[in-house]
Amino acid sequence: MNDERHLVGLIGSGIGTSMSPVLHEREADRQGLRYLYKIIDLEVLGLAAGDVGELLSHARQLGFRGLNITHPCKQEVVKYLDELAPEAAELGAVNTVVFRHGRAVGHNTDRYGFAQGLARALPAVAPGHVVLLGAGGAGLAVASALAAAGTRRLTVADLDLDRAQRLLRSITAHHDLTVEAITPEAAPDRLAAADGLVNATPIGMEGHPGVPIDLVHVRPELWVADVIYRPLETELIRAARQRGCRVADGGGMVVYQAAASFRLFTGRAGDEEAMYRDFLELAGGDRDA
Known part of the structure; x- marks a missing residue:
């Protein structure tokens, strides 16, 4: 000892x-x-x-x-x-x-954590165009990891549009990709043409029940990731899995x-x-x- x-x-x-x-x-x-x-x-x-x-x-x-x-x-x-x-x-x-x-x-260490977790759960995923929900501390780490993984277009949705824009300025200072900041109301429209969806909001964790986006917009062609691990299977991850999406939970x-x-x-x-x-x-x- x-x-x-x-x-x-x-x-x-x-x-x-x-x-x-x-x-x-x-x-x-x-x-x-x-x-x-x-x-x-x-x-x-x-x-x-x-x-x-x-x-x-x-x-x-x-x-x-x-x-x-x-x-x-x-x-x-x-x-x-x-x-x-x-x-x-x-x-x-x-x-x-x-x-x-x-x-x-x-x-x-969140950036490393998300990057490694995503690579483990979805080793062949093409980041392409990703819609990221949440521009807080977890969202910053996720955005940076996605940019480093080859994401070409990143759409960030947050109730605080100024916060989403600050996130994108931070990311574009270090990575070359197309970026856009939107409010959550515009997310379904962008998601229709996206490759992936990541939830970096607290919505879905213990004490914050629900889903961060209407599940009708979760298409089978999407890959879906969540940073939440309490519970491990959030309502978003469960619904995405049932729809045939490739998923990465927060574990x-x-x-x-x-x-x-x-x-x-x-x-x-x-x-x-x-x-x-x-x-x-x-x-x-x-x-x-």
């Missing part, structure tokens, strides 16, 4: 059923590390996204090695950090904060981003395949998620 101790955590809202603690702790056990992963739920604490800076300060004082950051704080947390790793600076969103030498450094993204975060926290590579098996066991499934 390694006597070095690792205290880490997760800040977000409505995260009581997150699988991150057990994914990290099981991997730490395999590697003989003393590792404790704590949930810091804004909803339970009666706090807002803007309180993330104070929580970071407390965590640093209490000796945390780092924190994962999730909805609704991935963009809000940026202004409270001392430094951003290149991928986080490019995206303007952070899902992992590491405390080192008195400094809080922001990273983004791959959460596992691969967790493995990348584990490495940032500990300096040791996480065993991605073992962590994936852990996830399937916890999720109660035996298929490739």
